Amino acid sequence: GEDVEQSLFLSVREGDSSVINCTYTDSSSTYLYWYKQEPGAGLQLLTYIFSNMDMKQDQRLTVLLNKKDKHLSLRIADTQTGDSAIYFCAESKEYGGSQGNLIFGKGTKLSVKP
Amino acid sequence: DVKVTQSSRYLVKRTGEKVFLECVQDMDHENMFWYRQDPGLGLRLIYFSYDVKMKEKGDIPEGYSVSREKKERFSLILESASTNQTSMYLCASNSNPTGELFFGEGSRLTVL
Numbered sequence: 001g002e003d004v005e006q007s008l009f010l011s012v013r014e015g016d017s018s019v020i021n022c023t024y025t026d027s028s029s030t031y032l033y034w035y036k037q038e039p040g041a042g043l044q045l046l047t048y049i050f051s052n053m054d055m056k057q058d059q060r061l062t063v064l065l066n067k068k069d070k071h072l073s074l075r076i077a078d079t080q081t082g083d084s085a086i087y088f089c090a091e092s093k094e095y096g097g098s099q100g101n102l103i104f105g106k107g108t109k110l111s112v113k114p
Numbered sequence: 115d116v117k118v119t120q121s122s123r124y125l126v127k128r129t130g131e132k133v134f135l136e137c138v139q140d141m142d143h144e145n146m147f148w149y150r151q152d153p154g155l156g157l158r159l160i161y162f163s164y165d166v167k168m169k170e171k172g173d174i175p176e177g178y179s180v181s182r183e184k185k186e187r188f189s190l191i192l193e194s195a196s197t198n199q200t201s202m203y204l205c206a207s208n209s210n211p212t213g214e215l216f217f218g219e220g221s222r223l224t225v226l
Contacts, residue, residue, distance in 0.1 A: 008154075033214070042118075042204055042217035043157075088156070090215075101147070102215055106156035 004105035006089050011111045018076040020108045022089030025070060029091035032065060033102065034074045037086045046074070046087070076110075084112045117141075120205050120218035127225050133192040135221050137205030143216075144209055146188035147172075148180065151202040151220070160203075163188055195225045 006022040024032065030051055035043040049056045049063045049072070056063045062075040076083055086107040093101045121136035139146065147162040149172075159172030163182040177199060181189045188207075192199055205218040 031214075035215075035217075040220075042219045043206075043215070044217070045214055048214060101145075101159065101162060104157040106154065 004089055004091055004103050006087075006105040006108050008106065009109050009111070011113065012079050013113050014079060014081055016079055018074075018079045018083070018110055018112075020074045020076075020087050020089075020110065022072040022074075022105055023070055024072065024089070024091045024103075026091055026093060026103070027067070027070065029093065031092040032063075032072050033088075033090040033092075034061075034063065034072075035088040035090060035104075037088065037107070039085075043088060079110075079112050081112045081114060084110055086110070118205055118207055118216050118218040120203075120221045122221050123219060125221060125223045127195050127223065129196060129225060131195050131225075133195050133199075133223065133225075135190040135192075135203055135205075135223070137188045137190070137207075137218055138186050139188075139205075139207040139216070140186065141207060141209070141216065142185065143207035144185075145207060146182065147206045147208075147215070148178075148188065148190045149204045149206065150174070151204055157204065160190065195223075197225050199223065200225045 004024045012018045033048040034046040036046045037043045060077045064073045086109050088107045089105040090102040093103050118139045145164050148160045149157040158174050161180040163169045179191045203221045206215040208215045
């Protein structure tokens with residue numbers, strides 16, 4: 001089956017690094033994504049990585065991709081209280097001939113303590 | 115500023131009522147999607163459309179239908195709402211080939 005798995009909760013202290021992990025199943029996925037959902041809002045794309053890359057850095061965010069193990073991680077450096085949100089991992093999926101569909105994990109709720 | 119707009123943020127309906135959820139995007143995207151989001155279940159795909167008048171079933175289409183008469187608009191219809199359809203509904207759109215999805219703010223539906 002197709003499953004994107006991630007842990008449901010993570011709690012860190014302000015200023016620490018957060019690492020959110022994700023495993024996926026479809027090795028043919030072209031892109032892998034991290035989305036952020038703040039309370040009461042829709043999802044916003046944080047970052048994405050092309051499947052032929054193993055790392056992408058964007059300011060405080062670092063994405064690591066281990067294609068062999070189908071493992072994706074998101075590291076947030078110097079975590080702030082404003083980073084408290086639900087983070088969704090997603091893989092691109094061909095669905096009905098379109099490459100546009102994404103398969104989402106259940107989301108990891110990140111709580112940042114002051 | 116690119117946008118996906120959902121017509122209602124909050125709705126309360128009674129069992130058996132017909133419900134329309136509207137979604138409009140201004141990015142000329144080919145693909146549009148309807149998801150529902152429930153605690154502990156993440157996002158589940160209901161229906162999607164990759165062109166005007168085209169629709170494809172997602173993972174949980176039962177009890178729902180959709181309409182895409184214009185490229186920018188994708189409607190989700192609950193013909194006869196039931197209490198188990200109480201949920202947050204998220205519309206999204208994208209354009210091949212990057213697959214990056216742009217989401218609306220969500221519509222929280224409560225069926226009494």
